[in-house]
Amino acid sequence: MRIILIFLKKEFAQIFRNKMMLPIIFVIPLVQLLILVNAATMEMKSIRMVIVDNDLSMASRRLASHFLASKFFVIDNYMSSAIQAQQLMQDGKADVVLCINRDFEKQLLNESSAKVQATFNAINGMVAGIASSYIQAIMADYQAELIQSGRYNRPVSIGVAGTNVAPAQLNIQHRFWYNPELNYKCFMVPGVLVVLVTLVGMFLAGLNLVREKEIGTIEQINVTPVKKYQFIAGKLIPFWILALIELGVGLTIGKLIFDIPIEGSLFLLFAIAAIYLVIVLSIGLFVATITETQQQAMFIMFFVMIICIMMSGIFTSVETMPNWAQMVNHLNPAYYFMRVIRMILLKGSGFKDLLFEISCMGIYAVAMLTLAVRKYKKAVA
Amino acid sequence: MVRLNNLCKTYGTTKAIEDISFEVNENEIFGLIGPDGAGKTTIMQIVATLLVPDSGIAEVCGMEVNANFKALRKHIGYMPGKFSLYPDLSIEENIEFFAALFGTTVQENYHLVSDIYSQIEPFKDRPAGKLSGGMKQKLALSCALIHKPKLLILDEPTTGVDAVSRKEFWGMLKNLQKKGISILVSTPYMDEAALCDRVALMQSGKILQIDTPQAVVNSFNEVLYAVTSDKVYKMKEYLKHSNYCKNVHLFGQEVHVTLNTGVIDNVVTELKNTGFSNVEIKPINPTVEDCFMKLMVQ
Incomplete structure (x- = not known):
């Protein structure tokens, strides 16, 4: 214990002497949160739409006005030719082309059913998907209006090819639980916090150890009676503490600037973060044992981290990934922590709800730490 | 103090050392002399408990190195060829850190390092990375000595050090010898061989000759x-x-x-x-x- 304290004293002396450390602890979380959370949003606010109105009737104008009123669409072009509109999309100047047929109103009146065609630029599939769902929502709105107006005495349906079905007035009201305003920031802030904690945990400790190899100090340590576990503890604990502080800083920024909800217990969150950190610190240490230079270590850690973070569900939902990816994700520590942090912050999940994730992480932590320490022993003995 | 018997060590297909046997006596300055790649560092690392030989037996202080490395590390002071102290810690922090790792303090063994350490003590708050070559070497020697080792292992301590500092350094080694410390030192400089009690001339992993410097010179039986x-x-x-x-x-x-x-x-x-x-x-x-x-x- 005395030896570990000596190491901690030395490590902290070195950490705080490093002029990059204060920026790393305070500036990086701030910048990451500000940039990533604001930039990596999936709310589409300005989808560029071109409307090709071949009908020019009251009904078609009414429909167009619905899109105009929506804050999601920007309509700068009305065209009379579908070909021209396609050309605009080809030039990348339009995301969606909405075509209203010549007989739109007539069909509505006579057949109670009319079709409009929407064409999406699906180069970015995500944008296309979101735009599509917005359009459907607006169409549904319009349809409701038509029915209410009573101008059309027969049942009305738009957008669906088909027969006249008796109007069942089903009114679906959406409620989004845990994030009622569908505030994307509430989703992103916890995600960015996971990135931060992973970054500090995996990189700083691992690079620190490789540095000792690089400058040769590890040889000098190895000829002292210091035991391996003491040395490793001396390496892990400082960065473990540092990463937890980092999480605290990040949460504070998230609360102050983005007003993210903190529904669950912060104590539980930090306790689980502590387990998670043991995993990533051990990965960092493991990488450090199999590499000789900081450059090599950096490359491998970067590789590992990108995969872990991208697969963890930071941007895309894990549930929509193919089966094999979901299976692989059980080996991804970031996946568990990403779930846990969102569940605690947004949903207020407690210990019992997270039992599965916590046990997985616990096993993972023990296994990874054992592996790293064993590998380390072999590497230097 | 040190007894090596038929040591061999191979890295991949290169034989680093082959069949090395020699003894270092109590309170002796023993020099390993040879060019780069002769295998000096490999021998030093084996004696310093850092490397396990492929075959052969190494004994330090009467203990087999491989089996007793934990106990031996208390009695060995090792100074690697490359400066390997923490460049971002000050002189004082470095020496106190290493003293603490051995469970001792700078005060306790100050007498042992005083004539070396006192020369750099005025700069004790300076980071080790900002010292000159000679000062780094003095600090490294102080750190290797601070736990009062019986055997001091110095791997090319004078490489990259100016002529004046080299001379001074050998003066320090002679003083340490008087304090009862045995020294195993390696050097590529032949002129330093004369300052050792005995030397082993090495080439390509083999020992060419072991003797006192005078005897080595005398064995040159030609004009x-x-x-x-x-x-x-x-x-x-x-x-x-x-x-x-x-x-x-x-x-x-x-x-x-x-x-x-x-x-x-x-x-x-x-x-x-x-x-x-x-x-x-x-x-x-x-x-x-x-x-x-x-x-x-x-």
Whole structure:
């Protein structure tokens, strides 16, 4: 214990002497949160739409006005030719082309059913998907209006090819639980916090150890009676503490600037973060044992981290990934922590709800730490 | 103090050391002399408990190294060839850190390092990375000594250090010897060999000769001549291919040669006829380096 304290004293002396450390602890979380959370949003606010109105009737104008009123669409072009509109999309100047047929109103009146065609630029599939769902929502709105107006005495349906079905007035009201305003920031802030904690945990400790190899100090340590576990503890604990502080800083920024909800217990969150950190610190240490230079270590850690973070569900939902990816994700520590942090912050999940994730992480932590320490022993003995 | 028996160590297909056996006596300065790649560092690392030999037995303080490395580390002070203290910690922090790791304090063993450490103590708040070569070396030596080791292992301590500091450093080693510390030191500088009690001349992982520096020199049982002229390098090349000379080596501005008997006059005449001017030849006392060169050729 005395030896570990000596190491901690030395490590902290070195950490705080490093002029990059204060920026790393305070500036990086701030910048990451500000940039990533604001930039990596999936709310589409300005989808560029071109409307090709071949009908020019009251009904078609009414429909167009619905899109105009929506804050999601920007309509700068009305065209009379579908070909021209396609050309605009080809030039990348339009995301969606909405075509209203010549007989739109007539069909509505006579057949109670009319079709409009929407064409999406699906180069970015995500944008296309979101735009599509917005359009459907607006169409549904319009349809409701038509029915209410009573101008059309027969049942009305738009957008669906088909027969006249008796109007069942089903009114679906959406409620989004845990994030009622569908505030994307509430989703992103916890995600960015996971990135931060992973970054500090995996990189700083691992690079620190490789540095000792690089400058040769590890040889000098190895000829002292210091035991391996003491040395490793001396390496892990400082960065473990540092990463937890980092999480605290990040949460504070998230609360102050983005007003993210903190529904669950912060104590539980930090306790689980502590387990998670043991995993990533051990990965960092493991990488450090199999590499000789900081450059090599950096490359491998970067590789590992990108995969872990991208697969963890930071941007895309894990549930929509193919089966094999979901299976692989059980080996991804970031996946568990990403779930846990969102569940605690947004949903207020407690210990019992997270039992599965916590046990997985616990096993993972023990296994990874054992592996790293064993590998380390072999590497230097 | 140290006993090595038939040590072998192979890295991949390269034999780093082959069949190395020697003993370092109590309170002796033992030098491993040889060029880069001779295997000096490998031997040092085995003795310092950092490396396990493929075969052979190493004993330090009467204990087998591999089995007792934990106990031995308390008695060994090791100074690696590369400066390996924390560059971002100050002189004082470095030495206190290493003292603490050995469970001792700087005060407790200050007498041992005083004449070395006192020279750098005025700068004790300076980061180790910002010290000059000589000061780094003094700090590294202080750190290796602070736990009062019985055996000090110094891997090329004077490489990259200026001539004055080198001389001073050997003075320190002699003082440490007086305090009862045995020293195993390696160096590529042949002139430092004379300062050891005994030396092992090494080449390509093998020991060529082990003896006192004087005995090594005495074993040079031929007359050695130093030849000078105005074109030293050309003359060396010429002599190398002449029939008169056995060993020809360039030593600074001189060429050291051993000759076949009775040809000394012929050599001078021939050199003059070939166009070398200011040719001088005189017998000299061989140095360890001359012996080394001769052994190397054999």
